[in-house]
């Protein structure tokens with residue numbers, strides 16, 4: 001697939017590198033477009049079928065607003081973002097990013113996933129922990145099927161993927177940010193995952 005990864009930080013570069021390794025064509029969207037695969041946000045989106053918002057949660061909507069409805073259209077949008085209080089980088093502010101994106105861009109097919117783990121675990125679910133769960137939320141079934149395929153490319157086994165339902169369920173995983181940081185503080189480590197056992 002042609003994938004636009006918006007943001008070239010930890011999540012963007014980690015997902016972009018792995019998706020490239022798996023044969024996808026990745027174009028990065030950046031505030032500092034400097035090369036053939038590092039474009040301005042709108043150019044990256046226009047040339048791609050799927051968009052990843054690897055951006056600070058509080059900035060996602062303003063970046064998407066600048067890109068505009070026409071460029072985003074009915075593309076699939078994978079949103080792994082979280083809203084973090086910048087001063088502490090530890091507490092979740094409770095903002096529901098994915099629902100706000102879906103409400104603002106009703107044609108765009110938003111899928112929330114990968115937001116309950118550290119960036120390294122996003123592409124290393126099997127070797128780091130014996131059991132790992134990744135949640136998926138989104139209204140469009142076909143878009144979720146595509147995203148579940150991409151999760152497979154990232155190394156996630158089908159058994160570890162839980163489809164929570166519509167995009168409204170993304171709020172549940174976004175609010176789990178506080179739990180994530182509490183675990184980081186307790187363990188002093190980010191190499192863990194949440195796993196649903198039954």
Ligand SMILES: NC(=O)c1ccc[n+]([C@@H]2O[C@H](COP(=O)([O-])OP(=O)(O)OC[C@H]3O[C@@H](n4cnc5c(N)ncnc54)[C@H](OP(=O)(O)O)[C@@H]3O)[C@@H](O)[C@H]2O)c1
Pocket residue numbers: 006007008009010011012029030031032053054055056057059063080081082083084114115116117118119120
């Ligand atoms: N790090 C993790 O382990 C982790 C885990 C789960 C979820 N998340 C979430 O995933 C998202 C990305 O996290 P990250 O760790 O990759 O963050 P990061 O390392 O800070 O990278 C974010 C990137 O977004 C762009 N950016 C920064 N400020 C911006 C602004 N004001 N407007 C537009 N673009 C801006 C920058 O790319 P350019 O300079 O190229 O524009 C920056 O490199 C966040 O929402 C985060 O909460 C992170």
